[in-house]
Amino acid sequence: MGKIPFRVSPMLATLVEEPFTREGWVFEEKYDGVRIVAYKEGKKITLFSRNGIDRTSRYEAIAAQLAKLHADRLLLDGEVVVFDAQHVSRFELLQQGKGKARYAVFDCLYKDRRDLRREPLKSRRKALEQALRPVGLVQCAARLGDDGIVAFEGAVARGLEGIVGKDSSARYTEGRSRSWLKVKVNQRQEFVIGGFTAPEGSRRHFGALLVGAYHRDQLQYAGKVGTGFNDESLSSLHRKLKTLKRAKSPFATVVQEGSATFVSPRLIAEIAFTERTKDGKLRHPVYLGLRDDKAAKEVVE
Numbered sequence: 001m002g003k004i005p006f007r008v009s010p011m012l013a014t015l016v017e018e019p020f021t022r023e024g025w026v027f028e029e030k031y032d033g034v035r036i037v038a039y040k041e042g043k044k045i046t047l048f049s050r051n052g053i054d055r056t057s058r059y060e061a062i063a064a065q066l067a068k069l070h071a072d073r074l075l076l077d078g079e080v081v082v083f084d085a086q087h088v089s090r091f092e093l094l095q096q097g098k099g100k101a102r103y104a105v106f107d108c109l110y111k112d113r114r115d116l117r118r119e120p121l122k123s124r125r126k127a128l129e130q131a132l133r134p135v136g137l138v139q140c141a142a143r144l145g146d147d148g149i150v151a152f153e154g155a156v157a158r159g160l161e162g163i164v165g166k167d168s169s170a171r172y173t174e175g176r177s178r179s180w181l182k183v184k185v186n187q188r189q190e191f192v193i194g195g196f197t198a199p200e201g202s203r204r205h206f207g208a209l210l211v212g213a214y215h216r217d218q219l220q221y222a223g224k225v226g227t228g229f230n231d232e233s234l235s236s237l238h239r240k241l242k243t244l245k246r247a248k249s250p251f252a253t254v255v256q257e258g259s260a261t262f263v264s265p266r267l268i269a270e271i272a273f274t275e276r277t278k279d280g281k282l283r284h285p286v287y288l289g290l291r292d293d294k295a296a297k298e299v300v301e
Helices: 060-068 093-094 121-131 148-158 231-242
Strands: 012-014 024-031 032-041 044-049 075-081 100-112 138-140 143-145 162-166 177-182 187-198 209-213 218-225 262-263 268-272 284-290
Touching: 012 024, 012 138, 024 177, 032 060, 032 100, 032 177, 044 060, 060 075, 060 093, 060 138, 075 121, 093 284, 143 148, 187 218, 187 231, 209 231, 209 268, 231 284
Parallel strands: 012 177, 100 138
Antiparallel strands: 024 143, 024 162, 032 044, 032 075, 075 100, 162 177, 187 209, 187 262, 187 268, 209 218, 268 284
């Protein structure tokens, strides 16, 4: 058994505003989960998040099933997800540990002794489909066809997070690329937590989170998030926030909250919302959970 001779950082899709169709492109379901790159080296399985943190122990059941695949060496790229009753991936279910975590794989970068990164996506997809066999928690990512408009309409009807269009002729390149383009159906985004307000009424621990995103290396305030919490998440999040308290606001913009407690901008929250106001504030925001698969500075507008 030999090791795969390289390590990779994931290829990332670029967000675009409108659905589209292009010749030679295919469209896949955009999953709402955690990006994971998986290395199979003989029976040894290692799972890494997009920022290089070893998550093998967190997803032991997935690792155990990857070990059963026939190929001696595999490098796979995909998303760990939990599906709801309508088979729609939901980050909050994964974050809360509700339901079975599954690995939806959309790329194969190495198979046995073959480096596939410079081969076109259509060749990598074929290698992926040959490598995977039904093993319960591991599956190929869902393809939605080669018409991006039809794929987007279907995603809207099903309530998916969005779609990802991919150039079938493109190589696998690390970092942000325009060979993969994502279109969101629902408004949800990561935001950095920069503070919190005091609780009111019967609520304990804190009232709302103060959140923002970076623009030109400055944290811009995007408003406060006061819904989506239960007693457990309020208590757990408050314990983390207390260790990050600071006297000065981390936001470049003024925060008009008299009861605000500011924190060092290290924690990232996944937030659903209906729209942004003209001054960039979130309307009807709902807290979905914390993310730990990227650095705060990567949360940009």
